[in-house]
Amino acid sequence: MTIEKNRNNEELIIAPKGRLDTVTAPSLEEELKASFDGVQKLVLDFKALEYISSAGLRVLLMAQKTMNKQGVMVIRNVNETIAEVFEITGFADMLTIE
Amino acid sequence: MKKKKKISQSFQKWLSVVIMIAFLVTTVCLWVIQTKLSENNAIKLLALNISDVREDIIDASDENLLKLTHEIAEELNQTNEVTSEFLEQLTAKYDVTEINRINPDGIIDASTYPDFLDYDMRSGAQSSEFLVLLSGDKEYVQSYQPVSYDDSISRKYGGVVLNNGGFVQVGYGSERFQKDIDEFVVGVTRNRHVGEGGSVIIVNEAWNIVSDRQGNEGKNLETVGVWIDRDKTPAGEVFIETVYGEPCYCMYQISEGYLVLAVMPTGEAALSRNVSVGVTTAMQILVFAALFALIFFLVRRLVVDNIYKVNESLSAISEGRLDTTVNVRSHEEFNALSDDINATVNTLKRYISEAEARIDAELAFAKAIQHSALPSVFPPYPNRKEFDIWAGMYTAKEVGGDFYDFYFVDEDTLAFLVADVSGKGIPAAMFMMTAKTFIKSFAESGMSVEEVLSHANEKLCEGNDANMFVTAWMGLLNTKTGVVSYANAGHNPPLVKHGDETFTYLKSRPGFVLAGMEGVRYRKNEIQLLPGDSIYLYTDGVTEATNIDNELYGEERLLHVMNQKANLSSQELCEAVKADVDAFVGEAPQFDDITMLCLNYFSPDEKGEKNKKVKELTVKATVENIDEITDFINEQLESMNCPMKVQMQIDVAVDEIFGNICHYAYPLREGEATVFVEMQEETQAVVMTFMDSGIPYNPLEKEEPDTTLSAEEREIGGLGIFIVKKTMDEISYRYENGKNILTVKKYMK
Secondary structure, eight states: OEEEEEEETTEEEEEEEEEESTTTHHHHHHHHHHHOTTOSEEEEEOTTEEEEOHHHHHHHHHHHHHHHHHSEEEEEOOOHHHHHHHHHHTHHHHSOBO | OOOOOOHHHHHHHHHHHHHHHHHHHHHHHHHHHHHHHHHHHHHHHHHHHHHHHHHHHHHHHHHHHHHHHHHHHHHHHTOSOOOHHHHHHHHHHHTOSEEEEEOTTSBEEEESSGGGTTOBGGGSHHHHGGGGGGGTOSEEEOOSEEOSSOTTSEEEEEEEEOTTSSEEEEEEOHHHHHHHHHHHHHHHHHTOOBTTTBEEEEEOTTSBEEEOTTSOTTSBGGGGTOOOOTTTSOTTOOEEEEETTEEEEEEEEEETTEEEEEEEEHHHHHHHHHHHHHHHHHHHHHHHHHHHHHHHHHHIIIIIHHHHHHHHHHHHHHTTOTTOOOOOOSSHHHHHHHHHHHHHHHHHHHHHHHHHHHHHHHHHHHHHHHHHTSOOOSSSOTTOOSEEEEEEEEOOSSOOOEEEEEEEEETTEEEEEEEEESSOHHHHHHHHHHHHHHHHHHHHTTOOHHHHHHHHHHHHHTTOTTOOOEEEEEEEEETTTOEEEEEEEBOOOOEEEOTTSOOEEOOOOOBOOBTSSTTOOOOOEEEEOOTTOEEEEEOHHHHTOBOTTOOBOHHHHHHHHHHHTTTSOHHHHHHHHHHHHHHHHTTSOOOSOEEEEEEEEOOSSSTTTTTTTEEEEEEESSGGGHHHHHHHHHHHHHHTTOOHHHHHHHHHHHHHHHHHIIIIIOTTSOOEEEEEEEEETTTTEEEEEEEEOSSOOOGGGSOOOOTTSOTTTOOOTTHHHHHHHHHSSEEEEEEETTEEEEEEEEEOO
């Protein structure tokens, strides 16, 4: 998995590419933790993400909790497989998906 | 049991006793009163007759004496000189006893008794009565009574006024006037009746009868049977004496020297009493009988009939028809009784339905436990290519005692069996679990098949107080040689197919049922299976399935459908049989469990030749190897043109399952995991089996996460397996031979 990152003042856009699973989730978590400072709007762009597993959900939950304190978090370009996982797990109601 | 009396009978009994007592009491009272009344009537009648006769006698004697006295007065009126001698001549002439002349001063101046001369009439009570003749009365007569000058003598006196002042008094004794009036007396009494049979008897002072109706004149009174002591029996009192040979009420009075005795037979008085009592009693009987009937029928109608109605409803309720209601509304009491009974039945119904619901829930739970005890993941051994096994149990509504089982007892020996416990319900289910456990533990200890059954039999016989038994057919397949050694404990013979031949029954002499009797030895038989051979085990739920016309499915139909579907996989064959049975049974309810097991034998040598659809990969259980596993699986999926979306879902599932094994199975992080992938072309499904030798852990038991919570409240645990459950089509777990085995199945369309 590769992570594309784009910072524009208080807005941070993160675009992971490939699979967000047990193996790759820790690196996204690391990347996010390092970038939270001063971010008021976090955009997760999933246009290049194939799928997400529970390890990835864990990271999203962590990110949502952090952003609840300092701003907003938005997820974009969710594919069918990922949308289904969000739906099943109730994350669809919890996250802001555009 | 002694038959109890009916209410109507008791009521009848007591009612008749009370009425009988009332009847007796009133009758006795009536008797006593009527006796008294009739006696009083008799007395009145006697007194009346006596007084009638007495008056007649007095009238007659008065008339007689006055006539004499007038004649004597006429004699005296014509004589100037009245001397005692003249008076004596007159007494002789008129046959009287005494003649006195009284001057106007009331003094006797002439008398037949010289002693009476100068007697002043005022000096005696009896004689002074005659003074009325000096004050205007012309005549006076006195009744027969004791005289003033000597009360031992009784006389009857008459007086008549004389022309030249004063009056003459004439007296005579009873015998004199009786001589004159006896005839009259006889006339008065002869035809007199006292009541019907009574009469009057006249007796003179000498106790001789003057007159009676029987012609006893002149005889002593004793002749008729009466003896009167006048001191003990005063006049006017009633006494009973036998007269003319018949007991009679008697009464007498004295009059003018006569004793007037009236008698009346007591029987006659009693007759009126008897008639009166008899008539009244007859009336009473009628009244009491009517009363009895009225009360009896009222009670019968108002109480007994209603009780019967209530009882009819109650017995319907007792027979289980709880929808019956009691509706006797004729009276307040029965209304309340009906309401109470209906309320009780309703409460009962509610309790029963609650209990039924609870029992149903428990039975469903028992059924679930029973099913979970049977291997239910197919294919069970994706890494074994030598055979294909499938089994199914379709339970009837109740939990039953059927079961199947299969397991490897060593590397190359597969044990498989089908069994049927006698009876149904929880007891059968519990016995089935016991039997299954014993058989498995003996089989796993390496015994031969007949030893397994023999030992299991001994164990099952111990403490089999419920007298249950099990039929079983058990085989041990050597997967290398294809030899099946089997033993039969009273079970249906299985069907066997060799190659392309048809299915036939595998007949062998069955041993006795398990748990039936201690010391039973079972016989081992062997059959050689060649690649392409099949064996099908079933319970009698298949052949004894019944349609609405009560026809049995039977062995012929089973053979027919089996041979039609002979070349299907084990699962397809079993499902085809089940479908055929269902079609046959139609709407009829399923009474018995239907259990079947089918085993297709392929080949020991040509591993993978015929069944190369199963691929496996064993790797070290570390996160780094997830990609290798995922790629391996994707490679298989691509061979079947798996849609991208399904592949993504499978990849997520593999990540979750394998990730779990890596994280939790081996605390020391040293261990392997194997994944089997089977592509099922006919069903367009993929079956993945993950196997590890780590800590026993069933991820399916993990509680499902609450997916409605907010980010702050969310726990991340359990989400992974939850996603797998939701996205895959079937998932199952078992722990076998020290291994966690998790199997998931996903249809590609």
